[in-house]
Amino acid sequence: MYRLTPGLELILASASPRRRELLGRIGLEFAVAPAHVDETTAPGETAQQAAQRLAQAKALATPAGPGQVVLAADTLVTIDGVILGKPADQAQAVAMLERLNGREHQVVTGFHLRLPGGQRGGLGLSNVRFRRLAPAEIAAYVRSGEPMGKAGAYAVQGLGAALVEAVSGSYTNVVGLPLAAVVKLLLELGLIAPNAEERP
Numbered sequence: 001m002y003r004l005t006p007g008l009e010l011i012l013a014s015a016s017p018r019r020r021e022l023l024g025r026i027g028l029e030f031a032v033a034p035a036h037v038d039e040t041t042a043p044g045e046t047a048q049q050a051a052q053r054l055a056q057a058k059a060l061a062t063p064a065g066p067g068q069v070v071l072a073a074d075t076l077v078t079i080d081g082v083i084l085g086k087p088a089d090q091a092q093a094v095a096m097l098e099r100l101n102g103r104e105h106q107v108v109t110g111f112h113l114r115l116p117g118g119q120r121g122g123l124g125l126s127n128v129r130f131r132r133l134a135p136a137e138i139a140a141y142v143r144s145g146e147p148m149g150k151a152g153a154y155a156v157q158g159l160g161a162a163l164v165e166a167v168s169g170s171y172t173n174v175v176g177l178p179l180a181a182v183v184k185l186l187l188e189l190g191l192i193a194p195n196a197e198e199r200p
């Protein structure tokens, strides 16, 4: 549906298969180069600040040559002023899910573009409401293995869909990349354009 401006190359600085799938969905070609940064959040930092800072760090940690644009993102869950990243183990996953149980929380995805002549960032924000879960459901979900590697210990696009009662705001933001906001920025910067050509 879109194509890159001729002469540009896009690099997705991410190991996340979800981000790869979302960006690939709109027809753009890109290379993948996971960035490794310390994802510890700083004391006093809000989830929005942390997600934007980490997305920027991932984008800037990725080498880029002339004509190369780097896109990186970071997703965090926040509730009660507490930031939930990826659980370190199953006990932490249970604790995160117990906190989210029966309540609404926010999901923040910071994204960042490293451009030939500068950098630009953006943010997606969504509210997600969890159904009231029985302890046995939380235990069974954690045993499925899905919570590991996911901010807030769930994946709305997977089995986690059975736990989520409502999403308001961008759905793709919850999955890991607020696609409409990213496309809007790429269009504004003239980095992509609609592609009217039929695809085979």
Ligand SMILES: Cc1cn([C@H]2C[C@H](O)[C@@H](COP(=O)(O)OP(=O)(O)OP(=O)(O)O)O2)c(=O)[nH]c1=O
Binding pocket: 013, 014, 015, 016, 018, 019, 034, 035, 039, 058, 073, 074, 075, 076, 077, 086, 107, 149, 150, 151, 152, 154, 155, 156, 157, 160, 174, 175, 176
């Ligand atoms: C809330 C939620 C998060 N997630 C995922 C998105 C992110 O991949 C992950 C949060 O970790 P991130 O640190 O944002 O991303 P990552 O380590 O997976 O990949 P990279 O840093 O290389 O780009 O949680 C879901 O897949 N579904 C959900 O519903």
